[in-house]
Amino acid sequence: MRRWIILGVVLVAMVGISALPSTSSAQKLKAYDYVMQDDSGCPVLKFNSQTGQYLFYNDEGLVLAGIGQVRGTPLLPKLIFKNTGYFGQFSCDDKTKAGSGTVTDTNEWEVEDTINDSNMLDNTGECAE
Numbered sequence: 001m002r003r004w005i006i007l008g009v010v011l012v013a014m015v016g017i018s019a020l021p022s023t024s025s026a027q028k029l030k031a032y033d034y035v036m037q038d039d040s041g042c043p044v045l046k047f048n049s050q051t052g053q054y055l056f057y058n059d060e061g062l063v064l065a066g067i068g069q070v071r072g073t074p075l076l077p078k079l080i081f082k083n084t085g086y087f088g089q090f091s092c093d094d095k096t097k098a099g100s101g102t103v104t105d106t107n108e109w110e111v112e113d114t115i116n117d118s119n120m121l122d123n124t125g126e127c128a129e
Helices: 002-019 024-029
Strands: 034-037 044-047 053-057 063-067 069-073 076-083 086-093 098-105 110-117
Touching: 034 086, 034 098, 034 110, 044 086, 063 076
Parallel strands: none
Antiparallel strands: 034 044, 044 053, 053 063, 069 076, 076 086, 086 098, 098 110
């Protein structure tokens, strides 16, 4: 009987996680506690430091969403993710409210985008035109 209950919980968790990145309405409903936006206005990274859920986009139409790994400490969280053809790593400093990171194209191993955010408190979360 216990085996069935544990299996049921694992199955529900797996279904929820696998469906989340591909569901745009679920992406909008999920709270992101960090928003990094390059000082130039774009690109933008939003992520949840508890779950690792992220949404990255730039002004050229690149959109990456999924669940990455959160490392570091609560005051210095780091997000690392692999997405089809891309690798991202970002870090934030909750004390200074600054963050930075890169998305690399793994097919060419070249940096695709860089975020240098000197003040995460003034972000709009939208690419500036």
